[in-house]
Amino acid sequence: MSDHDPLSGSVLMGRLDELAHATSEPGVLTRLTLTPAHREAAKLVSAWMREAGMSVRIDRIGNVVGRYEGATRDAPALLVGSHIDTVRNAGRFDGNLGVVMGIAAVADLARRGCVLSHAVEVIAFGDEEGLRFRTTLTGSRAVAGVFNPSSLADVDADGVTRAQALADFGAPRGDVAEEARDPAHVLGYIEAHIEQGPVLEDRELPVGVVTAINGATRAEVQVRGVAGHAGTLPMHMRHDPLSAAAEMILAIEARARSEADLVATVGTISIPKGAVNVVPGEVRFTLDLRSPVDSARNAARADLEGIMKGIAKSRSVETTLRVTYEAPATPCDPALQARLSASVAHFGAAPFHLPSGAGHDALAFRGRWPVAMLFVRCAGGVSHNNDEYASPQDIELASRILTHFIEGFGQGA
Amino acid sequence: MSDHDPLSGSVLMGRLDELAHATSEPGVLTRLTLTPAHREAAKLVSAWMREAGMSVRIDRIGNVVGRYEGATRDAPALLVGSHIDTVRNAGRFDGNLGVVMGIAAVADLARRGCVLSHAVEVIAFGDEEGLRFRTTLTGSRAVAGVFNPSSLADVDADGVTRAQALADFGAPRGDVAEEARDPAHVLGYIEAHIEQGPVLEDRELPVGVVTAINGATRAEVQVRGVAGHAGTLPMHMRHDPLSAAAEMILAIEARARSEADLVATVGTISIPKGAVNVVPGEVRFTLDLRSPVDSARNAARADLEGIMKGIAKSRSVETTLRVTYEAPATPCDPALQARLSASVAHFGAAPFHLPSGAGHDALAFRGRWPVAMLFVRCAGGVSHNNDEYASPQDIELASRILTHFIEGFGQGA
Numbered sequence: 001m002s003d004h005d006p007l008s009g010s011v012l013m014g015r016l017d018e019l020a021h022a023t024s025e026p027g028v029l030t031r032l033t034l035t036p037a038h039r040e041a042a043k044l045v046s047a048w049m050r051e052a053g054m055s056v057r058i059d060r061i062g063n064v065v066g067r068y069e070g071a072t073r074d075a076p077a078l079l080v081g082s083h084i085d086t087v088r089n090a091g092r093f094d095g096n097l098g099v100v101m102g103i104a105a106v107a108d109l110a111r112r113g114c115v116l117s118h119a120v121e122v123i124a125f126g127d128e129e130g131l132r133f134r135t136t137l138t139g140s141r142a143v144a145g146v147f148n149p150s151s152l153a154d155v156d157a158d159g160v161t162r163a164q165a166l167a168d169f170g171a172p173r174g175d176v177a178e179e180a181r182d183p184a185h186v187l188g189y190i191e192a193h194i195e196q197g198p199v200l201e202d203r204e205l206p207v208g209v210v211t212a213i214n215g216a217t218r219a220e221v222q223v224r225g226v227a228g229h230a231g232t233l234p235m236h237m238r239h240d241p242l243s244a245a246a247e248m249i250l251a252i253e254a255r256a257r258s259e260a261d262l263v264a265t266v267g268t269i270s271i272p273k274g275a276v277n278v279v280p281g282e283v284r285f286t287l288d289l290r291s292p293v294d295s296a297r298n299a300a301r302a303d304l305e306g307i308m309k310g311i312a313k314s315r316s317v318e319t320t321l322r323v324t325y326e327a328p329a330t331p332c333d334p335a336l337q338a339r340l341s342a343s344v345a346h347f348g349a350a351p352f353h354l355p356s357g358a359g360h361d362a363l364a365f366r367g368r369w370p371v372a373m374l375f376v377r378c379a380g381g382v383s384h385n386n387d388e389y390a391s392p393q394d395i396e397l398a399s400r401i402l403t404h405f406i407e408g409f410g411q412g413a
Numbered sequence: 414m415s416d417h418d419p420l421s422g423s424v425l426m427g428r429l430d431e432l433a434h435a436t437s438e439p440g441v442l443t444r445l446t447l448t449p450a451h452r453e454a455a456k457l458v459s460a461w462m463r464e465a466g467m468s469v470r471i472d473r474i475g476n477v478v479g480r481y482e483g484a485t486r487d488a489p490a491l492l493v494g495s496h497i498d499t500v501r502n503a504g505r506f507d508g509n510l511g512v513v514m515g516i517a518a519v520a521d522l523a524r525r526g527c528v529l530s531h532a533v534e535v536i537a538f539g540d541e542e543g544l545r546f547r548t549t550l551t552g553s554r555a556v557a558g559v560f561n562p563s564s565l566a567d568v569d570a571d572g573v574t575r576a577q578a579l580a581d582f583g584a585p586r587g588d589v590a591e592e593a594r595d596p597a598h599v600l601g602y603i604e605a606h607i608e609q610g611p612v613l614e615d616r617e618l619p620v621g622v623v624t625a626i627n628g629a630t631r632a633e634v635q636v637r638g639v640a641g642h643a644g645t646l647p648m649h650m651r652h653d654p655l656s657a658a659a660e661m662i663l664a665i666e667a668r669a670r671s672e673a674d675l676v677a678t679v680g681t682i683s684i685p686k687g688a689v690n691v692v693p694g695e696v697r698f699t700l701d702l703r704s705p706v707d708s709a710r711n712a713a714r715a716d717l718e719g720i721m722k723g724i725a726k727s728r729s730v731e732t733t734l735r736v737t738y739e740a741p742a743t744p745c746d747p748a749l750q751a752r753l754s755a756s757v758a759h760f761g762a763a764p765f766h767l768p769s770g771a772g773h774d775a776l777a778f779r780g781r782w783p784v785a786m787l788f789v790r791c792a793g794g795v796s797h798n799n800d801e802y803a804s805p806q807d808i809e810l811a812s813r814i815l816t817h818f819i820e821g822f823g824q825g826a
Contacts, residue, residue, distance in 0.1 A: 197644075198641075198647075199650075202650060214644055216644070229770060229796070230701045230770070231627055231629070231701075231703050231771050231772075233770070234611075234676065235669050235670045235677075240666070242662060242679055242682065243663060246658075246659035246663050247659075249655060249656060250656060250659050250663075253648070253653070263643065263646070263647065265653075265689075266655055267689045267693060268684055268689060274681040274682070275681065276631055276678075277680060277701050278678075279680065288689050357643070357645035357646070358644050359644075381641065381642070383642070
């Protein structure tokens with residue numbers, strides 16, 4: 001290591017840059033799961049883990065697992081993780097930051113000779129983005145004990161199965177279910193990650209304590225009216241589903257605005273068979289509803305269904321809402337949030353709480369063991385492209401907070 | 414003729430049925446301009462014209478022109494017309510009805526030995542729908558003297574030019590510009606046509622007197638905001654162009670509803686790069702604005718541009734409106750409207766006035782000579798498909814009104 005302090009912002013930025021060279025496309029960062037680029041990144045991460053004082057293995061589903069033993073052998077472990085697979089044309093920080101920070105925290109503990117009452121395992125998950133195969137979170141699901149064996153038969157665009165890709169990657173053969181951790185041996189899971197949103201920047205805060213990973217409901221809304229000739233159908237005789245949809249879109253926005261942490265998005269809209277000179281006969285749009293609190297999300301959905309039916313009725317059109325995806329919220333553990341807030345405050349930062357609108361590996365651990373997440377401010381809320389950025393100062397502060405949290409973890413509630 | 418009365422509804426319906434057999438697709442009516450089906454229809458129409466006592470010719474642009482001489486040779490003519498080309502999978506009435514009615518009116522005059530002070534020319538135009546070549550109304554434009562010679566070079570989907578198609582059709586060679594009529598020899602133009610809208614049916618009226626063929630403005634509206642992650646971007650930080658577009662769509666509807674005879678339609682809307690989980694960055698929609706009065710249409714457009722800019726400003730998004738098509742209204746001649754209303758009233762029907770939202774061959778005669786149109790009630794306002802329907806009773810009444818109008822035309826204002 002070129003610097004004496006593994007938590008220094010410049011050291012961490014250097015590692016993120018180095019890791020970004022593990023890519024399938026020169027010039028941009030593209031590292032889909034179980035590809036040669038992923039293997040290259042896993043090797044680098046393994047080397048850094050060993051250097052930090054950890055024993056390292058690749059597990060049966062392709063995670064890189066580094067273990068820093070506690071005072072007693074087989075002590076229960078605090079898991080610290082994030083992922084090293086990326087989207088196409090990705091940023092350097094998404095996922096990779098949390099892995100690099102976890103390794104640095106252990107390196108700092110080891111450098112200072114700290115042996116904790118608990119073990120620390122840093123895990124570089126390898127399948128968070130889900131671009132190569134249809135399913136996702138296989139790495140964290142295996143650790144959680146909720147791995148679905150059928151995902152070994154998932155096939156990528158070239159016809160390669162996940163099972164074959166795992167073999168090519170060099171993952172040891174064997175039953176993936178064996179990777180399941182006994183919750184009695186896991187104290188909890190903490191993940192540091194860039195926010196991927198603009199809230200911390202807007203509030204001029206370097207870090208935030210996550211309250212929950214939002215639950216989500218996605219739906220397709222259909223509004224059916226009566227198509228007609230744009231020139232010959234008088235306004236008062238129209239049953240225009242687009243006007244109804246416009247009212248619905250504004251009602252969706254108003255409902256989400258009325259409640260903190262609730263977000264609602266209409267991201268696609270179309271008029272099948274639409275033409276400039278035809279009064280629409282049908283409109284379709286999607287709804288994406290997210291909240292850290294399931295009951296709040298469900299109440300909003302019920303309200304909106306009622307509001308949309310009312311709008312449709314008042315305009316003599318018909319509407320249906322079909323739920324296409326539903327995921328419950330993953331609340332972060334209140335005790336871990338309190339500990340993390342204390343570590344944030346320890347470094348003089350304001351312990352600000354916010355939900356996570358994006359999904360993370362922590363989702364897989366819902367109901368298995370306590371989870372916590374530390375968000376790091378990112379520029380403009382931008383993620384999933386080359387403009388993704390977090391400053392060395394924020395990264396250094398976040399790393400010191402994470403290390404403090406890990407170090408203090410065994411020392412009573 | 415199987416019936417003694419050429420104006421009888423059953424005779425006219427029989428002719429429409431017979432004409433509908435001239436099609437390119439057995440079982441449905443498809444008769445694109447200058448195709449063999451069009452030629453077959455032109456032959457049938459020519460025969461009916463001759464039988465009615467007219468001299469007949471195919472002109473250089475493919476119109477079928479029948480002339481019923483007045484009391485003096487070369488007397489100025491009242492033109493009576495519509496078109497015999499159709500859309501794909503068309504109804505039997507659109508266009509064809511006006512031609513069949515015009516021929517029947519002359520047949521009735523001839524049968525009764527009526528020689529008028531003016532001539533009557535029935536013209537079956539052949540290029541109103543514009544499906545085969547890019548341009549349209551070439552038949553009526555040639556008669557109006559506003560034919561654009563470049564449209565002879567128009568090419569259909571098979572690479573056939575209009576010039577070649579005219580030769581194949583059997584149109585006489587020669588300069589199409591020669592078909593231009595001297596306005597001094599034309600008294601006016603009258604066209605009977607199904608309404609293609611639901612107004613007459615809604616008011617339980619068999620016919621209507623057209624006030625104008627609506628002018629139209631078509632525009633593409635673009636609203637640009639800032640794209641974002643549907644989960645991580647809080648509501649209060651969004652610049653969502655779809656919400657702005659929704660307000661605009663409702664404002665467009667409200668503006669059109671505020672004024673009789675103004676219609677405004679948003680017929681297409683899209684979110685480029687839209688996805689269920691992405692806050693839209695850009696929305697595009699089309700606007701179709703029509704009115705029988707140009708100043709009303711232009712005022713509405715100016716109002717809407719201001720309203721849309723205000724909505725965009727209030728939401729910190731940007732909007733542009735690009736006009737893609739603009740056509741002035743073609744007012745029907747007030748004196749001809751009055752004459753036609755008198756003929757309607759003569760048969761005990763209410764002389765109801767309404768604008769035409771759809772375009773017609775009469776558009777080509779704007780500013781050349783007076784035009785008038787008689788609309789016939791059609792079922793459900795349906796047109797351009799096999800469900801298009803007008804009743805024999807309405808058709809007979811409309812034919813008697815048209816004949817009365819033609820017969821009375823020479824007899825002073």
